[in-house]
Amino acid sequence: xxxxxxxQLAYIAGQAAxxxxxxxxxxxxxxxxxxxxxxxTHGTLRVxxxxxxxxxxxxxxxxxxMHRGYEKLTEVRxxxxxxxxxxxxxxxxxFANEVPFILAAEKLMEVEAPxxxxxxxxxxxxxxxxxxITLFLGDMAAQLGxxxxxxxxxxxxxxxxxQIEAVTGGRFHPNFDRxxxxxxxxxxxxxxxxxxxxxxxSEFCDIMENLVLGxxxxxxxxxGIGVIPADVAQAYGLSGANLRASGVDFDLRRDNPVGLxxxxxxxxxxxxxxxxxxARYWVRLQETREAIAIVEKLLDGIPAGPVMAKVPRIxxxxxxxxxxxxxxxxxxxxxxxxxxxxxxxxRVKIRSASFNNVAVAxxxxxxxxxxxxxxxxxxxxxxxxDIDR
Amino acid sequence: xxxGVELAYWQVTILKIVLGMTAVLLPAGxxxxxxxxxxxxxxxxxxxxxxxxxxGSMQLLAEVGKFLQKEDxxxxxxxxxxxxxAPYVVLVSTFLLVLVVPFSVDDTFLNLDTGIYFAMAVSxxxxxxxxMAGWASANKxxxxxxxxxxxxxxxxxxxxxxxxxGVVIQAGTLNMNGIVSAQWHGEIFGWGGIGNPYxxxxxxxxxxxxxxxQAELTQTPFDMPIAESELVAGYLTEYSGxxxxxxxxxxxxxxxxxxxxxxxxxxGGWTIPWFFDFDxxxxxxxxxxxxxxxMMIVAFLVVWARFSFPRFREDQLQRLAWxxxxxxxxxxxxxxxxxxxxx
Amino acid sequence: MSSTxxxxxxxxxxxRTALVATLSTKLGSALVGSHIRPGDDLWIRVTVDxxxxxxxxxRDAHGLKFFNWLSAIDWMPSPFGRDMDAEVxxxxxxxxxxxxxxxxxxxxxxxxxxxxxxxxHNLADRWGITIKADIPDDTLTVPSIISVFVxxxxxxxxxxxxxxxxxxxxxxxxxxxxxxxFEGYPLRKDFPLLARRIKPWPGIVDxxxxxxxxxxxxxxxxD
Numbered sequence: 001x002x003x004x005x006x007x008q009l010a011y012i013a014g015q016a017a018x019x020x021x022x023x024x025x026x027x028x029x030x031x032x033x034x035x036x037x038x039x040x041t042h043g044t045l046r047v048x049x050x051x052x053x054x055x056x057x058x059x060x061x062x063x064x065x066m067h068r069g070y071e072k073l074t075e076v077r078x079x080x081x082x083x084x085x086x087x088x089x090x091x092x093x094x095f096a097n098e099v100p101f102i103l104a105a106e107k108l109m110e111v112e113a114p115x116x117x118x119x120x121x122x123x124x125x126x127x128x129x130x131x132x133i134t135l136f137l138g139d140m141a142a143q144l145g146x147x148x149x150x151x152x153x154x155x156x157x158x159x160x161x162x163q164i165e166a167v168t169g170g171r172f173h174p175n176f177d178r179x180x181x182x183x184x185x186x187x188x189x190x191x192x193x194x195x196x197x198x199x200x201x202s203e204f205c206d207i208m209e210n211l212v213l214g215x216x217x218x219x220x221x222x223x224g225i226g227v228i229p230a231d232v233a234q235a236y237g238l239s240g241a242n243l244r245a246s247g248v249d250f251d252l253r254r255d256n257p258v259g260l261x262x263x264x265x266x267x268x269x270x271x272x273x274x275x276x277x278x279a280r281y282w283v284r285l286q287e288t289r290e291a292i293a294i295v296e297k298l299l300d301g302i303p304a305g306p307v308m309a310k311v312p313r314i315x316x317x318x319x320x321x322x323x324x325x326x327x328x329x330x331x332x333x334x335x336x337x338x339x340x341x342x343x344x345x346x347r348v349k350i351r352s353a354s355f356n357n358v359a360v361a362x363x364x365x366x367x368x369x370x371x372x373x374x375x376x377x378x379x380x381x382x383x384x385x386d387i388d389r
Numbered sequence: 390x391x392x393g394v395e396l397a398y399w400q401v402t403i404l405k406i407v408l409g410m411t412a413v414l415l416p417a418g419x420x421x422x423x424x425x426x427x428x429x430x431x432x433x434x435x436x437x438x439x440x441x442x443x444x445g446s447m448q449l450l451a452e453v454g455k456f457l458q459k460e461d462x463x464x465x466x467x468x469x470x471x472x473x474x475a476p477y478v479v480l481v482s483t484f485l486l487v488l489v490v491p492f493s494v495d496d497t498f499l500n501l502d503t504g505i506y507f508a509m510a511v512s513x514x515x516x517x518x519x520x521m522a523g524w525a526s527a528n529k530x531x532x533x534x535x536x537x538x539x540x541x542x543x544x545x546x547x548x549x550x551x552x553x554x555g556v557v558i559q560a561g562t563l564n565m566n567g568i569v570s571a572q573w574h575g576e577i578f579g580w581g582g583i584g585n586p587y588x589x590x591x592x593x594x595x596x597x598x599x600x601x602x603q604a605e606l607t608q609t610p611f612d613m614p615i616a617e618s619e620l621v622a623g624y625l626t627e628y629s630g631x632x633x634x635x636x637x638x639x640x641x642x643x644x645x646x647x648x649x650x651x652x653x654x655x656x657g658g659w660t661i662p663w664f665f666d667f668d669x670x671x672x673x674x675x676x677x678x679x680x681x682x683x684m685m686i687v688a689f690l691v692v693w694a695r696f697s698f699p700r701f702r703e704d705q706l707q708r709l710a711w712x713x714x715x716x717x718x719x720x721x722x723x724x725x726x727x728x729x730x731x732x
Numbered sequence: 733m734s735s736t737x738x739x740x741x742x743x744x745x746x747x748r749t750a751l752v753a754t755l756s757t758k759l760g761s762a763l764v765g766s767h768i769r770p771g772d773d774l775w776i777r778v779t780v781d782x783x784x785x786x787x788x789x790x791r792d793a794h795g796l797k798f799f800n801w802l803s804a805i806d807w808m809p810s811p812f813g814r815d816m817d818a819e820v821x822x823x824x825x826x827x828x829x830x831x832x833x834x835x836x837x838x839x840x841x842x843x844x845x846x847x848x849x850x851x852x853h854n855l856a857d858r859w860g861i862t863i864k865a866d867i868p869d870d871t872l873t874v875p876s877i878i879s880v881f882v883x884x885x886x887x888x889x890x891x892x893x894x895x896x897x898x899x900x901x902x903x904x905x906x907x908x909x910x911x912x913x914f915e916g917y918p919l920r921k922d923f924p925l926l927a928r929r930i931k932p933w934p935g936i937v938d939x940x941x942x943x944x945x946x947x948x949x950x951x952x953x954x955d
Contacts, residue, residue, distance in 0.1 A: 032529050038621060054533070054703060064909035071894075072918055075810070076928055107772075143618045145609050145700025151433035217610050217699045234855065236883035237799040250798075250855040321838045323773060323851065323862060325800075336851075336862075338805060338838055349803040351851075356801070359886045370533070371702045374619050388909065 059365035093132035132329035143378035181308035226376035240331025277379035354386035416645025459630035471525035476635035478518030493676030534623025538614035549601035551718035569658030652683035
């Protein structure tokens with residue numbers, strides 16, 4: 001089915017709902033404002049839905065309640081200062097936000113981080129993915145009304161955050177990545193502790209598989225709900241697990257591993273052909289397991305050596321343009337840096353995953369029921385800071 | 390005559406009022422503390438309230454105090470009278486429901502011949518209160534919650550009643566004490582050691598009754614009327630302070646009373662096998678305790694399900710009621726009727 | 733390193749070179765510039781009239797089905813610098829204004845102040861391309877590509893509110909992030925960053941004085 005067919009069907013469904021509304025019932029539709037203050041929108045996303053009974057005729061997300069203007073702010077900050085800002089874009093997987101920016105700057109400077117730094121970067125990158133998606137695995141269940149999994153998620157995420165804190169000193173906003181390497185080396189004995197934490201997370205994944213994924217009500221609520229076909233997903237620029245749940249085998253970690261060492265270990269990219277909310281949950285669950293496996297393998301092979309390349313104290317990035325994107329927890333995140341050889345970037349275009357992921361909402365929310373609005377938005381998994389930047 | 394003491398009518402009335410309040414508030418308080426505060430916390434790997442009193446046992450008082458201090462807000466566009474009245478209507482349903490629950494032969498508020506029939510009738514009153522709350526709040530979320538609640542409670546009334554019909558057929562009476570007596574005097578293939586608690590013969594009915602109770606109480610997986618991730622708090626959205634507290638008490642008191650009714654119908658009521666005769670006066674004292682114990686068991690199932698399952702969607706909920714529960718309960722009635730004739 | 737037209741690299745990227753040649757024949761005079769970073773990335777610049785057609789052609793003929801993002805650049809040098817050393821302020825303090833910096837555009841060249849740029853990917857063969865187009869200074873209008881990639885909707889709305897660029901054919905060009913009545917276009921270089929105007933950033937060079945240090949370090953010590 002092509003995009004236009006789908007769109008036409010959705011349009012016809014919308015029109016039919018309108019017609020039913022006006023002719024049979026002779027009532028007006030109801031406009032419901034979900035958010036910006038609503039328990040289901042983690043952050044301040046506002047969705048205006050026009051309803052026919054409980055069926056959505058049209059839905060439109062309204063953003064900007066958390067727009068902080070990072071693209072403007074980066075233009076008055078030096079390159080090392082920028083990482084502090086961009087930490088706050090996807091605040092659940094902060095370290096992963098820094099990496100593509102640093103990599104883009106390194107690309108322009110033609111600096112390469114030493115191997116040890118690259119390995120540790122990759123490990124921390126995957127840890128922030130685990131910390132981020134762990135919360136999704138619990139939160140999605142909470143959005144569907146099961147309260148218990150989210151407590152397990154918060155409990156077990158803490159093990160990972162502790163490990164991140166042990167290295168970087170920051171639970172949420174590490175600000176640890178530097179142009180040319182990392183701020184510090186790993187603390188002693190960190191690898192073993194991390195493996196212990198990963199075992200706990202591995203158990204958590206099993207619990208979630210039994211408690212949430214294996215639950216018949218969960219399956220009934222998510223299967224066939226919010227189906228996004230592969231071509232629509234690509235046209236909207238969906239990325240990450242949302243794209244892979246639509247059956248598109250694309251993962252930047254495998255397909256474009258710039259500056260990170262994913263090609264050094266064996267791992268698998270998980271896809272699901274269905275493209276519905278269930279598939280998105282399933283893919284994320286498998287990805288968490290895969291990330292745990294990746295970190296465990298990487299921990300065994302960290303090369304010795306320095307963690308910082310020789311870079312000037314005052315960083316001036318040579319003129320040029322660079323685009324680097326990495327597979328962040330929420331999807332592909334990239335920075336388009338335009339430098340004029342100054343201390344500050346001339347222009348930074350931040351491509352955040354959630355912006356594109358949520359852009360599909362008006363398309364996918366047509367004709368669903370109000371409870372499904374919450375299911376679909378939860379399964380698309382956005383962070384408000386990642387939409388609004 | 391209570392425990393051999395002759396009391397005047399007004400004394401009995403006062404006693405009944407006090408005991409009625411106790412019978413509503415004590416289960417509610419116990420359930421909230423033991424399950425909502427503590428058992429659920431342990432399920433969710435946390436401690437629950439620990440500061441107010443030993444192991445947080447005074448937390449209930451703190452909560453009540455908090456709610457009483459809150460401002461009682463009525464939205465400007467709300468229908469003031471209905472809005473203010475709604476929690477009381479819900480609470481009235483709860484108090485009416487407790488009237489027919491027997492705690493022993495003598496410890497009953499009303500020993501109606503049509504006890505269970507009465508209970509089913511008055512339990513529907515709460516729908517009116519919830520619909521009033523949803524409509525009068527002048528809030529779209531409340532309205533949707535109220536309408537969902539109405540659809541849901543009416544749909545699940547039917548399987549609940551049909552599940553009870555099986556018990557009634559087997560016991561041959563609508564009287565609650567009669568049902569307890571029938572279970573005590575029943576025999577399992579000629580063996581009367583533990584009587585015949587109807588959970589053994591009416592396990593299908595018990596199962597359907599529990600599901601329907603879950604839905605009637607709007608607990609997860611049937612909590613669409615509240616559905617905090619969709620409708621903020623459904624029909625409760627605009628309520629605060631005392632009125633919210635009344636809804637809250639109503640919810641948990643009704644949970645307790647439905648558990649009591651389930652114990653009467655399926656678990657042998659206030660009797661325990663072996664220790665005392667059915668006519669023993671001791672049941673006037675330990676009967677309420679036995680009922681409390683059985684209530685805790687049934688209520689735990691309710692709370693356990695509440696904190697384990699995700700929530701159904703409205704259409705799935707209706708489908709479950711009309712396409713599965715009602716046909717199954719009808720089959721159950723037919724089977725019970727046939728077996729009743731055969732044996 | 734200011735000259736960006738010099739295309740030196742460790743190796744010549746044959747695939748991308750061939751691709752540029754193919755695009756050149758297809759687009760003809762509409763392709764006005766290109767840049768290859770060998771083994772890594774590709775930029776092309778087209779005329780604004782061919783903007784939407786280029787996207788359609790790349791999607792249909794080259795499998796670039798993945799719409800990544802769309803944005804714009806204001807190539808005018810900022811009159812405010814980084815604000816702590818703003819030119820406008822030093823003029824107010826009586827200093828002689830320096831000659832304005834020349835507008836230097838990036839890869840694949842550029843003739844106008846504003847450029848719109850978009851990025852597409854071919855997920856199967858794993859390569860991407862950045863497409864640029866100069867926007868005429870007088871009209872500031874560029875054709876919308878919603879008919880090609882529906883996902884461009886929000887990106888175009890964002891660019892429209894941030895740069896004041898009009899997307900011809902966009903069905904719903906309301907503001908995306910900014911309040912409805914917002915005046916000005918924040919990402920233009922001449923839009924002052926008020927937070928900086930009010931409270932200057934402490935220090936041009938971000939080198940903190942450590943507890944043991946006696947004096948602040950020399951700014952350009954190791955540069």
